Amino acid sequence: MTSSPAIRLGVDIGGTFTDVALEVDDRRYTAKGLTTPQAPERAVLAIVRAVIAEAGIAPGDVRLIIHGTTLATNALIERKGAKTALLTTDGFRDTIEIRHENRFEQYDVNIDLPPPLVPRRLRLPIRERIDAQGEVLVPLDNDSVARAIDTLAAQNVEAVAIGFLHSFTNPDHEQRTAEAVARRLPDLAVTLSSEVSPEMREYERFSTACANAYLQPLIGSYVTKLERELKQAGFRCPMLLMTSGGGITTTETAIRFPVRLVESGPAGGAIFAACIARQHGLDQVVSFDMGGTTAKICFIDKARAQTARMFEVARIYRFVKGSGLPLRIPVIEMVEIGAGGGSIAGIDSLGRIAVGPRSAGSEPGPVCYQRGGGEPTVTDADVALGRIDPATFSGGKMMLDADAAKRAIAERIGGKLNLAVEHAALGISEMVDENMANAARVHAIESGKDLRPRTLIAFGGAAPLHAARVAAKLNISRVIIPINAGVGSAVGLLRAPVAYEIVRGRLMRLSSFDAAAANRLFAQMRAEAEEIVRRGAPDAPLTERRSAFMRYRGQGHEIAVELPVRDFTAADRATITALFEDAYRRLYSRPIPGVEIEILSWVIAVSAPAEGELGAAIGTKPHEAKPRAHRPVFDPQAGEFQNVPIYWRADLAPGARIAGPAVIAEDDTSTVVSPLFDATIDEFGYIALVRREAV
Secondary structure (H helix, E strand, O other): OOOOOOOOEEEEOOEEEEEEEEEEEEEEEEEEEEOOOHHHHHHHHHHHHHHHHHEEEEEEEEEEEEEEEEEHHHHHHHHOOOOOEEEEOOOOOOOOHHHOOOOOOOOOOOOOOOOOOOOHHHHHEEEEEEEOOOEEEEOHHHHHHHHHHHHHHOOOOOOEEEEOOOOOOOOOHHHHHHHHHHOOOOOOOEEEHHHHHOOOOOHHHHHOOOOHHHHHHHHHHHHHHHHHHHHHOOOOOOOOEEEOOOOEEEEEHHHHHHHHHHHHHHHHHHHHHHHHHHHHHOOOOEEEEEOOOOEEEEEEEEEEEEEEEEEEEEEOOOOOOOOOOOOOOEEEEEEEOOOOOOOOEEOOOOEEEEEEEEEEOOOOOHHHHOOOOOOEEEHHHHHHHHOOOOHHHHHOOOOOHHHHHHHHHHHHHHHOOOOOOHHHHHHHHHHHHHHHHHHHHHHHHOOOOOOOOEEEEEEOOHHHHHHHHHHHHOOEEEEEEOOOOHHHHHHHOOOOEEEEEEEEEEEEEEHHHOOHHHHHHHHHHHHHHHHHHHHHHHOOEEEEEEEEEEEOOOOOOOOEEOOOOOOOOHHHHHHHHOOOOOOHHHHHHOOOOOEEEEEEEEEEEEEEEOOOOOOOOOOOOOOOOOOOEEEEEOOOOOOOEEEEEEEEEOOOOOEEEOOOEEEOOOOEEEEEEOOEEEEEEEEOEEEEEHHHHHO
16 A cells, blocks of 8 residues: 555553554544553554554555653653752742742641652752843852752762743853753753743742653653654654644654643543534533543633643642642643542542542553452443443453452442442442542633533543433533544544644733834744744644733733734734733723733744544434343432443444433443433434433
8 A cells, every 4th residue: 555645643642541543544443452551662562553454554654643642641640750850049949849838728737738859959059140131140150050960960860950040031041051961961851941931930930840851751761762663663654742732743842841741642632522523513512531540621612622821730639729730831721630440449538439549550450351450440330330341342352350340349349338239339430420520510610611501522431431420410411422432532633733832931011012022032932833843744834823921010810812923013012902901801801991011921833734624424314223232231310220222333323313221332432321311323423412301
């Protein structure tokens, strides 16, 4: 087969499963297998080989590989990154430990704060000082730099972050320090805060720089090794990586700024859901991505995922802001909780069933996987409730042990609470469903969104099993389960554009708006972003978006304001003022007259076109759905097992209608149609669950 520009491969590594989606012209092939956490590239290569063999193509026929991964996230959560040091302005070594001096749990006397990634003994002071205008107050002391480098060498540090006060206004001292480190320790990974997060607020900037340095050796080694092994396997195409902001970028950029990969895999899922929203003409949806380890929830309005420029990773308190490590990078905003198929269930200190955030992952996995797991998980509960057929799980490639799952649930949950196995399993399922619903409610309140009119788009291996129940808890009346839902994030990777976003902190008051300075800044940012995008899309037409983060002088926080893409003139002071006031009015109902307005940060995003939509409508016609079998599935409302019809998705044509309760099975997942919902196959071949009261 000759090489075709349509052949693209998406690879998403999750905590439990690695998903692959291959598109050859208008056909899509998918595969799913257990992640190999000690050497993730092993699972990638094995599953990729299987899917290209199924498609009947050679490795050399693939034009592009797009990769999303949770490795960066897991390294931060599990603290498995490099031994990292921080060189910082004398007197500010404790900034990343002092944080904001606030208490995210005001009345918790035993409050736990997330420990910094860099211990105090490796936070080394450098004598220097630059003011907020970029002027040098204290010259860089070369002797203190030399002493710090001696310490780095003596402590066998693997990576170093350099973060000086106000370096976003003048990076000279950081750059000179980095050059000195490179001369003495050329193999040491170095991160400059003025490059990874050139904005005000030193705690967030230093935290982001430390996280980037902490990840550099791990991600650099993994990406380099995966590229090498793919080439040895016969792949000659480039590999691009998904970033947290929803664009794909080159391996060089990913190795330099690995912190931008922290929400890499989940971002692919949000893009997948946005494509489905656009395909169906839906203005308000909420994506629900539940895999083996975590569940992710994201709001999507007018086919665009909600975005932010800062988020927290590794929160100690599940839903509480301030309890994690802040990262100031462009990101698709979502809430992520430890609620997946592999989430472990137990009894807490109050005698209640608790689920997650610990996960059995792929090793040893749920008890029913027969890989050595001993603690019951959500997947074990789904097997015990009859929702998953042990004989056909993963297309029959992986036999499950239902009896072992029931024994573990009985021993660890049922016996301790005097519950029958099915009631203990239902308790596990209800707790994980309520955890996900509660996360969605909190996220909706924080975002000022209403969940009730939204459509829930469910994907990931476990989401279709739980989507109807979660939707009922949230008073959502419609759920869409797309084709290839089990590998949705991998499919989403294939829809992502090559893109890059740059933020620069530069204070400018509109009363003294300097159009020439703004034009110079945007020209520099455009050149830098375009250089990165061109590496992945050398000939594509590029789209540019500009914005600024603005506020009234004296306020503590700023809002995003879209700016026109053109050169500014002095007259644009009035234009930008009007744009700010319109944005402020939408958020807070009215602007504040007579208060000076200032710009804190400038943003430019450059992107190439995405690769196209998911597919066209194929029409519907009446089609009688015939079940392949019946089996007992536990009905939570009736409190007993009921014999329900089992349909296979491949047998269902657009127009088919199924009354709940029922199960629609496929190789990668199964959809539970609860008694409250009816299912139809829509014009795109997707399963649409509609609540009966809403029909």
